[in-house]
Amino acid sequence: MRIGIFFGGQSREREISFAGGRTVYDNLNKSLFEAVPVFVDSLGNFILLNWEYIYKGTIRDFYPPVSALPASSYNFQIYIESLGDLSISEQDAIINKVGKRIRPEEFRQYFDFAFLTLHGPFGEDGNIQGLLEWYNIPYSGSGILSSAIGINKKVQKDLMRNAGFASPRTTTFTRTEWLNTEYKGDLLEKLIHQIGLPFVIKAPNQGSSIGVSVLNEKDNARFVAGVNRSLFIQEVYTATWKTYSEEQKIRFITSLADIREGIGLPVYANGTLLHHPEALLNYLNNSREEQVTLMNVNGEESILIESFIPGKEFSCIVVQDEQGKPIALPPTEIVKVTELFDYRSKYLPGMSRKVTPIHVPEAHIEKIRSECSRLFEQLQFNVYARIDGFINSVGEVFLNDPNTTSGMLPSSFFFHQAAEIGLNPSQFLTYIIRTSLYERIKSGKNNLYLQNQLNTLDADIIRLQSAAVDKIKVAVIMGGFSSERHISVESGRNIYEKLSSSVKYQPVPVFLTGSEGNHELYVMPINIMLKDNADDIKEKVHAQKEKHPVIKKIVAEAGNITSKYVGSALEYPYAISYAELAELVDEVFIALHGRPGEDGAVQTELEKVGLPYNGSGVESSRITINKYETNRILRNHGISVANHALVYKNDWVQNPAQAIADIEKVFRYPIIAKPADDGCSSAVKKIKNRQELEAFAQMMFRELPEFLSGPIQVLSLKRNEEFPQKDYFLIEDLITANGARHFLEVTGGLLTKLDESGNLVYEVFEPSETLAVGEVLSLEEKFLAGEGQNITPARFSRDPQANKTISAQVRAVLEKTAKILQIEGYARIDAFVRVYENNQAETIIIEVNSLPGMTPATCIFHQTAINGYKPYHFIDAILDFGMKRKAISH
Template identity: 50%
Template sequence: MPISVGIFFGGQSREREISFAGGRTVYDHLDRKLFTPVPIFVDSLGNFILIDAQYLYQGTIREFYPSASVANFEGIPLYIESLPATESHALFIKKIGKKIEPADFSKYFDVAFLCLHGPYGEDGALQGLLEWYQMPYTGSGILPAALGIDKIFQQKLLQQAGFLVPPSMLLRQKEWRNREDTNKLLDQVIAAVGLPFVVKSSRQGSSIGVTIVHQHDPHAFTTAVHKAFFMETISYDSWKSHAPADQKAWFNRLIDPREGIGFPLLVADQICYTPHALLDYLTLYFQKHREPILLISTQAEAVIIIEAFIEGREFSCIVLEAEQDHPIALPPTEMHKGKLHFDYRAKYLPGIVRKQTPMALSSSLLDAIRKQAIALFQLLDCQVYARIDGFITPKNEIILNDPNTTAGMHPASFLFHQAAEIGLNPTQLLTFIIKCSLEVRRDKGYLMAGSLLKRLEASL
């Protein structure tokens, strides 16, 4: 009898759409002789929904949930959190599947395959929930996941362990909002980290909230900081100059959590759950006031990182745990992007960036990258697999900057790209991840994991 695999995708983070695409890939490529896939859509309110498989093949989440036909702003589809807080969501859930509770997970599947990214999925929160109910799951445990998402703690840990890290400084939201002189703060940043520098959120992935500032430009600096915090200032002049088409384009960007700050958001002393409410607020506000107004995401970052820009060749290296406590690093992939910033669009839209695996380096440098990737994997006590990103500088210095305990599962991901170099197709790789994860959970005392592993090994 095949093992039932609950595929968790979607989620509450800004990376929900890439997680949605990854869940679909896992669903399509899971070996049906060994496993029965059970799609578990996690919505942006934290509901777990046993979703009808037909909805996996929609382009984006908000096309079908809540429903582009009934939840939209001037034709722009909304996410479920953009509906009024008093709105009943039960009907929307019933339309696409069935809500299930964590205490009942074992009734629907045997092991959880995690495709969630960012906060509430890749930070140890979901891992902790599954551990509470002794449900086996894929990938790293609570501690590695928590360390892997916290870029601030990572830098401290890497530096203490002897890894190279770029000069950096932290900027807290309270400090930024209470600043008296933007020029003076910019001078302090340049003195600390130099030019150009990178402004980025401390708990986001997929290059969301990342900007490179190339020169002493207070406006560019302010824009970059606001993007990293997920806040935005709108002035009287800019609002009044918006034609209807411009206003619609602005709302379209604002609604999308990848590009804008998303909803709900804070404006002055109240929460706006919908674009309609924000439009009404801004219309009334600018009838009486000329001062700019600040919009802040309810999921805004409390602190952001500003660090020196690293001149070098950018790479990503997948590490697999061939046997427990014996990780191997796959051939690293280089991103050929020219002068393009490797942002969300460059990462996930085909044709923008070319990937080369393995990157064109001497065998000794390739080995050095792989050894450092393994060392970081072990430092964070990762399990099963991880994706380690970094740069190699013109002086052949290796700088690792972003360990990910849940690698992307979309078809063009580094995970599948590099696994192909060692002869593993996507179906074989997913089987490996499940088998290795069951071994890890068994050794952690999960009774169910041991029996599932025996069943899988017998089938293999």
């Protein structure tokens, strides 16, 4: 069956939709389905997308393509709506660079079923559902009516109140009322009297916590800011604007143009329509008005105010069984670091905790499940829904956000809770498609055709269950105990999911914890692998002896679902030694980052038991984990690296003043400080003065894991930021343009193969250009879907031939670096590039990652796509090399 995956879209949630569509594309069972990517751009065009663009980190990385962007002094990344009013022929010229426009009447030529991962307006509101029904295309999830209800928070509140659901106090007011209210304090007084404090300010038609804020106290300035945020209005005072440096202005415009946390573009600036960030920058620079009011052209027309509900926050997926009866899966408690479960908390690993089931008495869990199932039926939802809410200390359940489309990132509630009844992502997607077909038959439209589709799919599912397939067993080791453990879990899950939907491999998820002297390995069931982060997984593999009684009950209730889609599945985690692992699997994929994993320790143990593995060997790994030693070796071989030195804890503790004096003799501020054996941007800081250097050292050399309050302020550390404790750290010169005509940061991936004679051959991919929003590239920018700006291939020059010439020079240095360090398998090398006159390039190596991040959003997949590798094929090549290397060594 050909499955058209609709992703992207016109809403502010388009990046999460794009990432979710990629998850579906990768996880559809390849024995049952053919995935057809249908990218919906922000103008509403349907594009049959060339597959390589699916693996870009963000939509703006490829659409509109670089060749369609206007000349800009600041290289702002934009969505297509920032190009202004384009004619159909101009749109087609852009579309043809990434795929092919398809019209709704042509859908049946390309796919049999539409899997919807679109969010928000135009995706969850019945619009796309109605279009698909008009053209007789079955689709996933709820129908037209329930989708329209599911998007409108105001209508939901009225229906829920009438049906007897507990509800917070609510009220609304319009944008016109807001703009016409001269003194906003009067409205605040009215709302406090009507609703009380604290209260929540919401944009009624948005998801992913976009446009949501909480007002805890009577604060007129915060109230105005919150309402403006929900209406997507920004006020700029010209006097303040003029005090900003150019860098601050660029950051302001970049933040403002962010469709999730800023107001987005295009905007009206005091009535003048501006599409492009640079046009807005110029307008503000030249404005003579005292104040400029910026309003997004698609801002909200009203505001929803709700009384704040104290209690535990939860999210619950509700699904239908074979008879159409709703089953509420185990509700997940959201343990927030910040007051709001905001966009970053939802989608970045480690920023919040998901506890399943919610930690309340069993009777309260059943009350949540009962209310969620009742609401599912009351709002006439179909197939599945995600329902959010709160439960207070006396067991009152408040449901506040029913969603007919859930986020579909690998760690989302959607897959997280389905795993508790034994369904892995691939199986859950099969269930969604099958159940959706059954629901569409009930509509009375095109019944016979849909029934035939359903019968064929049922027969294929049964055939697949009974087929005995001999697959290569691959242990995917993830986790660890470094500051990179959460990203390692994301990488490991991604590898697992790519392999689990293949016809060649059977992945076995293995969690590593313990210490450097004692690696503890646990084979884990799917529900534990899909826990929120490494710390949650560690807790479960150590503590879980018996399933929670409520989960046991739900597993029984969902028996007719799991029996259809799941064969035998592991129920409980168990410890395993390296020797026992060799008896269980044929090969290992090490998805660890930092120590252990990239330091050769795990490789040493695997070689003892004869297991082939991915990546470099023991000696090369021991070198590349040490940034100082790597730099020293590369410099001795004529490779450009930054001037660098180590700062040791003993020297610092004995005499901090002398340690600083020694550093300042050799280095000038600003400098870069970072751990010498950690990656993923953990604790990488631009140090601009002595105070910041002292704060960095105090944090790095602290005795206890808890952060120190003083250094937190000096270094502007975020909540939940990873900052390891070390006995030494590395300082480097800040690499700058140094007179070069063009200067950029790049990251380049590579893959090794063995030729017929057994010689190592390097395939170095086109590097990506990485654009940091802040002073250094952040964790979010590297790994969070929809964050970061990576241009692949890197823009070394506007002239195509010159770009090719410079790229060849850079890739030659990357290959030489890999050969010097004896890298095998695959790797990622980060560097700065200075381009001088006559297109001469200097490549300065920053660091080498022998086990690079393999999360869905990482740019190594953008690079491999240019060379024709889909992520699965890239992973397959990595595993194949490990097998061949092992065979040759014997």
